[in-house]
Amino acid sequence: MHISLSPDDIVFWQWEFVSINATLVFTWLIVLLLGIGAWLVTRKLSTDTQISHWQNLLEVLVVNLRDQIQETSGQNPDRYLPFVGTLFIFIATSNILVIIPGYHPPTASLSTTAALAICVFFAVPVFNISEQGIWKYLHHYLEPNPLLFPFYIISELSRTLALAVRLFGNVMSDGMIAAILISIAPFFFPAIMQALGLLTGLIQAYIFAILAVVYIGSARNENYESE
Secondary structure, eight states: OOOOSSGGGOEEEEETTEEEEHHHHHHHHHHHHHHHHHHHHHTTOOOSSOOOHHHHHHHHHHHHHHHHHHHHHSSOGGGTHHHHHHHHHHHHHHHHGGGSTTOOOGGGSHHHHHHHHHHHHHHHHHHHHHHHOHHHHHHGGGSSOGGGHHHHHHHHHHHHHHHHHHHHHHHHHHHHHHHHHHHHOTTTHHHHHHHHHHHHHHHHHHHHHHHHHHHHHHHHHHHHHHO
């Protein structure tokens, strides 16, 4: 039995060097699904005591995300909520949909996880520069000695690589284990693996989002500690 290690290996259409693989197809399907879902949930928001189940679910999600960001960073969560919430919802949805036959999570592709990690990489200076100014932010790279500047850059790059590889490895390994167990006992393991897949998918989304908050918040705290 052939097991695809990545949705990049599943090519639906190709013309010379241009190809459309499962990673692209399912990424855009998730974006479309989330876009339509967001419109449906928010089009009739209400402040009454009686609200829809979907609005209630949305409020629970937002409140919990705000609390987690507040506890992790010790800062105002409203600045980070749109970015971190988008990361969490995209990764969680991507992982949860594995229960659908024929679906391949984009997060099992290194290109997807690398793109998400790069977003976090650029979010760190963007958030901190917008709050502190560019000179104050760059100054912490020169403390306590300007000779350490290259090591700070290497640290930032290695952290981004670790973030991408970690999510990719966990999602890919979950898919591999599920495929192997299903091939051994196809009538017993599918239900168990689907339940475990939902749990681990949510955990991976949570960890990625929390690490993003930690990376963004740590740069700010380092600046204040150096003052």
